[in-house]
Amino acid sequence: MTFSPRNRPFEYEPSPVRVVFGPGRRAEVGEEADRLGLAKVMLIADGNTPGGRPVADALGDRLATRWDEVAQHVPVELAERAGERAAAEGVEGLVTLGGGSATGLAKAIALDTGLPIIAIPTTYAGSELTPVFGMTSTHRKRTGVDERVRPRVVIYDPELTVGLPPEITGPSAFNALAHCLAALWAPHGDPLTSALAADAVRIVTSSLPELAITPTDLDARSGLQYAAFLAGTALGRTGTGLQHRICHHLGGKLNLPHAETHAVILPHVVALNSPAGPDWVARLEPFLGPDPALGLWNLARRSGLSTSLSRLGATEEDVREVAGQVAGSANPVPVEAAQVEALLRRSLDDLPPSAGW
Ligand SMILES: NC(=O)C1=CN([C@@H]2O[C@H](COP(=O)(O)OP(=O)(O)OC[C@H]3O[C@@H](n4cnc5c(N)ncnc54)[C@H](O)[C@@H]3O)[C@@H](O)[C@H]2O)C=CC1
Numbered sequence: 634m635t636f637s638p639r640n641r642p643f644e645y646e647p648s649p650v651r652v653v654f655g656p657g658r659r660a661e662v663g664e665e666a667d668r669l670g671l672a673k674v675m676l677i678a679d680g681n682t683p684g685g686r687p688v689a690d691a692l693g694d695r696l697a698t699r700w701d702e703v704a705q706h707v708p709v710e711l712a713e714r715a716g717e718r719a720a721a722e723g724v725e726g727l728v729t730l731g732g733g734s735a736t737g738l739a740k741a742i743a744l745d746t747g748l749p750i751i752a753i754p755t756t757y758a759g760s761e762l763t764p765v766f767g768m769t770s771t772h773r774k775r776t777g778v779d780e781r782v783r784p785r786v787v788i789y790d791p792e793l794t795v796g797l798p799p800e801i802t803g804p805s806a807f808n809a810l811a812h813c814l815a816a817l818w819a820p821h822g823d824p825l826t827s828a829l830a831a832d833a834v835r836i837v838t839s840s841l842p843e844l845a846i847t848p849t850d851l852d853a854r855s856g857l858q859y860a861a862f863l864a865g866t867a868l869g870r871t872g873t874g875l876q877h878r879i880c881h882h883l884g885g886k887l888n889l890p891h892a893e894t895h896a897v898i899l900p901h902v903v904a905l906n907s908p909a910g911p912d913w914v915a916r917l918e919p920f921l922g923p924d925p926a927l928g929l930w931n932l933a934r935r936s937g938l939s940t941s942l943s944r945l946g947a948t949e950e951d952v953r954e955v956a957g958q959v960a961g962s963a964n965p966v967p968v969e970a971a972q973v974e975a976l977l978r979r980s981l982d983d984l985p986p987s988a989g990w
């Protein structure tokens with residue numbers, strides 16, 4: 634299908650994020666802090682994430698304090714404690730090293746303080762490119778959009794990802810794929826976001842099988858991180874909808890692992906939306922086959938990911954409650970609670986995605 638801008642009017646505004654990409658470039662974090670005029674920063678990085686020592690060394694005297702406690706879905710009390718430390722130390726900025734949890738904690742602090750963030754991502758979550766934040770309290774996740782939380786600088790260093798274990802790599806790549814699909818069917822997407830998203834799908838679908846054979850291959854790792862950059866950029870320009878809201882509600886209620894939840898839900902939401910999206914379905918056919926929902930489901934299973942929501946810990950009751958909460962979310966196909974519940978039940982029962990239920 635030929636794309637014609639004449640038939641698809643759009644607005645384009647470049648994102649204000651500076652991106653530095655390349656193996657070894659974590660060493661440039663001190664110069665990036667100087668560019669932003671940050672003389673005192675807090676480094677947020679948990680103990681599992683590689684690169685803490687070199688990044689701290691590269692920050693040198695600019696490193697005022699380190700914070701090593703992070704958690705998925707950012708508990709509000711954790712954000713408050715980390716924010717108090719940042720205030721007590723009088724830091725001028727935040728440097729994150731880690732996945733979406735480290736980035737998310739910095740975003741929660743920035744939401745209150747406006748402190749600029751330099752993000753060094755080590756998974757494929759893409760949070761580093763978006764103005765989206767999320768925080769959890771009493772089993773409810775609140776998400777929102779605020780430009781103050783979007784990192785000012787992102788340093789991608791693929792060397793930091795060569796040791797990512799397969800159980801994090803696969804789901805995290807699916808988190809990136811979820812961003813691509815959300816961007817492809819977003820009502821205010823534009824030709825650029827669609828191009829970024831489609832290219833990211835191309836790269837993820839070729840890199841994941843390569844990494845299953847050689848997990849430490851720096852070319853494939855660089856490709857996957859580049860795809861995460863494209864996917865995060867696309868999501869950061871278009872915003873989230875039903876797919877992401879389902880995962881946020883499930884994540885907040887049950888503390889489910891975020892990327893794994895996206896991987897389980899994505900094929901089912903794609904099955905729902907495919908009949909309404911012949912243009913993006915055709916665009917993805919070379920990478921996912923004629924049925925993108927089934928293509929994703931098969932890719933997940935081939936990559937050793939769980940495709941069952943019950944295996945992640947959700948029950949029929951959870952599914953019913955979440956379906957009620959997300960009904961009416963932004964989606965190319967308007968959905969009522971019963972439809973979402975039926976979709977989620979298929980994922981509970983580990984059934985392949987299907988548009989008809
Ligand atoms: N606001 C946004 O735009 C987005 C936010 N998120 C949020 O991010 C969080 C999930 O982030 P994820 O990156 O999926 O997980 P994560 O940041 O919790 O990391 C998962 C695990 O991988 C470990 N890890 C990270 N990098 C590693 C590396 N290179 N080598 C070895 N281990 C490593 C971490 O220590 C952690 O144990 C959720 O809270 C989610 O809501 C996710 C995507 C977008």
Ligand SMILES: O=C(O)/C=C\C(=O)CC(=O)O
Binds near residue numbers: 706765766877880881
């Ligand atoms: O679902 C996603 O991958 C995107 C956004 C979030 O996770 C929201 C958050 O920061 O918690």
